[in-house]
Amino acid sequence: MAESKKRISRDERRIIIERQLLAAAERLMADGASFTELSVERLAREAGISRATFYIYFEDKGHLLRQLTGQAFADFTDAANNWWTVVDRHDPADTESSVRGIIAAFREHQHLMNAVGEMASYTPGVADTLRALMDSVITEVEGVIDAGKAAGIIRSDLPSHATATALSWMVERTCSQVIPAGDPDYDEDLARAMTEIVWSTLYCTPLTGRPSQ
Known part of the structure; x- marks a missing residue:
């Protein structure tokens, strides 16, 4: 049961982080940046997460x-x-x-x-x-x-x-x-x-x- 709760919590956390990164990426692109130019570090900083946290959930x-x-x-x-x-x-x-x-x-x-x-x-x-x-x-x-x-x-x-x-x-x-x-x-x-x-x-x-x- 504990394992199931942990898995659900992680999935929910991923969704929250995805939404934060979506908003961050769209703000930066609205300001003129292209997605290909955006570094992981800049995206993470704009989303209010660490670079390490980014790589917990995303490969690249x-x-x-x-x-x-x-x-x-x-x-x-x-x-x-x-x-x-x-x-x-x-x-x-x-x-x-x-x-x-x-x-x-x-x-x-x-x-x-x-x-x-x-x-x-x-x-x-x-x-x-x-x-x-x-x-x-x-x-x-x-x-x-x-x-x-x-x-x-x-x-x-x-x-x-x-x-x-x-x-x-x-x-x-x-x-x-x-x-x-x-x-x-x-x-x-x-x-x-x-x-x-x-x-x-x-x-x-x-x-x-x-x-x-």
């Missing part, structure tokens, strides 16, 4: 980046759950709420996601992590589509996996490419446009012209 910066990417994706999927868990309500407001939440999370983590995109092009481990996280999202969306089909809400003629893949990557690529260069005021239009695409694809019911929420 590449390992850290993979873990931080998982933390960011957890925030994206938390936002998506606003729709995934209530798809049976067939309410466009749920879809729009999720899209807005995803955009907000991407904006919060834009510097991290820029680093992930850059390093994924030449670091196999980072690329594999990104692909695995996206595959997990696609599986969730595919389940939502299948559940909607079974309930007679979502179009039965849609190929579930292909549709989930296209929509998931559409959201990820749009956010990754548009948000870093875009003004936050543009997020409103972006949210409505992506909601329109998702809703029209799944339900074939245009939303254009409905009152703003």
